[in-house]
Amino acid sequence: MTVTTAAVEVRGLTHRYDSGRETLLALDGVNLDVGEGEFVSLVGPSGCGKTTLLRAVAGLLQPSTGSVGVLGTTPDDARARRVLGLVTQDPGLLPWRSVVANVRLPLEVTGASADVDALLRRVGIERFAGYYPRQLSGGMRQRVALARALAHGPRLLLMDEPFGALDELSREAMRVELLRLWERERISVLFVTHSIREAVLLSDRVVVMSGTPGRVVDEVPVDLGRPRTPALEETAAFAALVSRVRAGLGGQPW
Amino acid sequence: MPDATDVVDLPGLPAEQEAAPARRGGATGALGRWLGLGFAPGLAAVVLLAAWEVWVRARDVQEYLLPPPSAVAQALADEPMRYIDASRLSLTAAMGGLLIASAGAFALAVVMAHSRPLERALYPPALMLKVTPIVAIYPLFTIWFGFGIWPKMLIAALITFFPMLVNAVIGLRSVDPQAYDFMRSLDASRWQVFWRLRLPSSLPYVFAALRISVPLSLIGAVVAEFLSGTSGMGQLILIANGDFDTPALFGAVVVLAALGVTLTGAVSYLERRVLTWHESSRGV
Ligand SMILES: Nc1ncnc2c1ncn2[C@@H]1O[C@H](COP(=O)(O)OP(=O)(O)OP(=O)(O)O)[C@@H](O)[C@H]1O
Ligand SMILES: [Mg+2]
Numbered sequence: 001m002t003v004t005t006a007a008v009e010v011r012g013l014t015h016r017y018d019s020g021r022e023t024l025l026a027l028d029g030v031n032l033d034v035g036e037g038e039f040v041s042l043v044g045p046s047g048c049g050k051t052t053l054l055r056a057v058a059g060l061l062q063p064s065t066g067s068v069g070v071l072g073t074t075p076d077d078a079r080a081r082r083v084l085g086l087v088t089q090d091p092g093l094l095p096w097r098s099v100v101a102n103v104r105l106p107l108e109v110t111g112a113s114a115d116v117d118a119l120l121r122r123v124g125i126e127r128f129a130g131y132y133p134r135q136l137s138g139g140m141r142q143r144v145a146l147a148r149a150l151a152h153g154p155r156l157l158l159m160d161e162p163f164g165a166l167d168e169l170s171r172e173a174m175r176v177e178l179l180r181l182w183e184r185e186r187i188s189v190l191f192v193t194h195s196i197r198e199a200v201l202l203s204d205r206v207v208v209m210s211g212t213p214g215r216v217v218d219e220v221p222v223d224l225g226r227p228r229t230p231a232l233e234e235t236a237a238f239a240a241l242v243s244r245v246r247a248g249l250g251g252q253p254w
Numbered sequence: 255m256p257d258a259t260d261v262v263d264l265p266g267l268p269a270e271q272e273a274a275p276a277r278r279g280g281a282t283g284a285l286g287r288w289l290g291l292g293f294a295p296g297l298a299a300v301v302l303l304a305a306w307e308v309w310v311r312a313r314d315v316q317e318y319l320l321p322p323p324s325a326v327a328q329a330l331a332d333e334p335m336r337y338i339d340a341s342r343l344s345l346t347a348a349m350g351g352l353l354i355a356s357a358g359a360f361a362l363a364v365v366m367a368h369s370r371p372l373e374r375a376l377y378p379p380a381l382m383l384k385v386t387p388i389v390a391i392y393p394l395f396t397i398w399f400g401f402g403i404w405p406k407m408l409i410a411a412l413i414t415f416f417p418m419l420v421n422a423v424i425g426l427r428s429v430d431p432q433a434y435d436f437m438r439s440l441d442a443s444r445w446q447v448f449w450r451l452r453l454p455s456s457l458p459y460v461f462a463a464l465r466i467s468v469p470l471s472l473i474g475a476v477v478a479e480f481l482s483g484t485s486g487m488g489q490l491i492l493i494a495n496g497d498f499d500t501p502a503l504f505g506a507v508v509v510l511a512a513l514g515v516t517l518t519g520a521v522s523y524l525e526r527r528v529l530t531w532h533e534s535s536r537g538v
Binding site: 055058059060079080082084085086088089090091092093094095096105106108109110132134148149152158 | 430431432433434435436437438439440441442446450451454531532
């Protein structure tokens with residue numbers, strides 16, 4: 001890889017949650033790299049520390065030990081430079097704001113400017129600009145969350161199971177749209193998912209984690225070429241990659 | 255904490271902008287709704303009053319024991335200014351107290367919601383204020399502030415302070431963690447988080463507190479007037495009681511009930527206008 005500054009560089013990350021008497025080792029010596037412009041997926045069973053890892057990368061959580069570098073600096077500095085775009089596991093939209101107003105939130109906070117209408121069009125929700133989150137379907141809300149994460153022009157997009165709550169049809173549509181967006185913007189993406197097929201279809205590389213404490217057990221480069229289409233899922237190469245990721249997960253049947 | 259649990263049962267009425275007609279119709283339909291909302295209670299009231307009137311006249315009950323509704327109406331009609339002036343004073347004390355308490359409690363809640371140590375330090379004295387019977391404090395207030403409107407206002411303030419404080423602290427803390435994470439990922443300042451996230455999140459709780467405090471403030475004001483006997487509805491009741499003027503006593507009760515209903519209705523109306531986004535305005 002001809003990477004100058006890595007988008008994400010995690011070294012020996014260990015995180016322990018302390019709650020009163022009990023402590024829980026959520027992450028144990030995790031190393032993770034995302035190159036500039038690379039699309040990396042993180043798969044692992046529920047509770048293996050994916051959200052914890054993502055929050056550490058976003059500077060929302062101070063890890064117990066280990067180092068995190070983001071775009072050549074610290075996570076806190078990256079936050080201050082407004083180069084992070086975050087899509088949380090639940091969309092976390094503000095219910096009292098309409099769709100446009102939600103997408104404008106990062107612009108208000110950072111003082112950046114952007115063509116919000118164009119942004120809404122790009123994620124396919126321009127017709128719902130005046131709607132409130134409660135009037136939208138789950139898929140629509142995720143689109144709003146995506147538009148909101150992109151509004152201020154981030155260089156690293158952190159997505160935590162953004163399609164987790166969607167049905168298979170909406171998921172498929174959202175994958176296609178995410179890829180289309182990413183191929184245009186060419187920003188770095190760290191994408192958390194439960195779905196092996198989704199990870200393989202979208203990514204340049206799949207990082208496989210195992211359960212408590214969270215460790216990286218495998219890294220699978222996805223040499224499938226681009227652009228990716230759903231038809232790719234029928235190929236033998238795709239099946240082989242899916243098997244390899246599944247093997248890394250210990251053969252759990254998902 | 256009854257103040258906090260009250261939050262759960264915010265009254266549900268469909269918001270204006272909502273595509274609600276489908277939900278509104280239902281099995282009962284327009285006629286059913288009309289009967290339920292206005293007609294049936296009104297009819298029940300008329301029947302009750304008529305029965306009361308007939309019974310009192312038929313049994314020849316003494317007026318000082320139980321006046322007929324017509325005598326109460328007469329008392330109100332004879333001296334309307336007496337009731338209007340008195341309720342103006344009571345209302346000023348109640349609303350003034352409510353305003354002072356709500357503003358002060360919310361400001362304190364902002365401080366407490368931002369700092370656990372400060373919350374721990376300030377909560378016990380606030381709680382002590384709540385559990386102290388305010389009636390016991392009133393003589394002190396007359397010594398310090400005399401017999402004007404101030405001591406009454408302060409009693410109304412004391413009685414409404416705690417519900418607002420508790421609800422506002424909970425409300426200001428009840429931010430959606432994912433929305434908070436998103437704002438932090440943008441390095442939003444405390445100020446931005448406050449205006450754009452905390453304050454709007456707290457509003458349903460603030461309104462719940464107001465619906466508790468509005469009637470409380472009236473109680474506080476009238477009790478204080480009652481104790482001092484110098485002004486307002488409290489004094490009116492005291493005098494009517496001394497004169498065995500039972501129709502006037504009933505008149506005062508009617509006026510106070512009307513004030514309470516009107517004020518509570520005003521809060522609910524405001525709540526529906528402001529919280530169109532909240533579950534409470536969705537009729538669920
Ligand atoms: N704030 C916290 N305090 C204590 N323990 C926590 C906290 N957050 C997470 N944990 C624990 O840390 C472990 C990892 O949690 P995390 O949310 O990172 O998992 P995850 O991989 O994102 O799971 P999922 O796929 O279900 O979202 C879990 O065992 C969880 O119970
Ligand atoms: Mg998670």
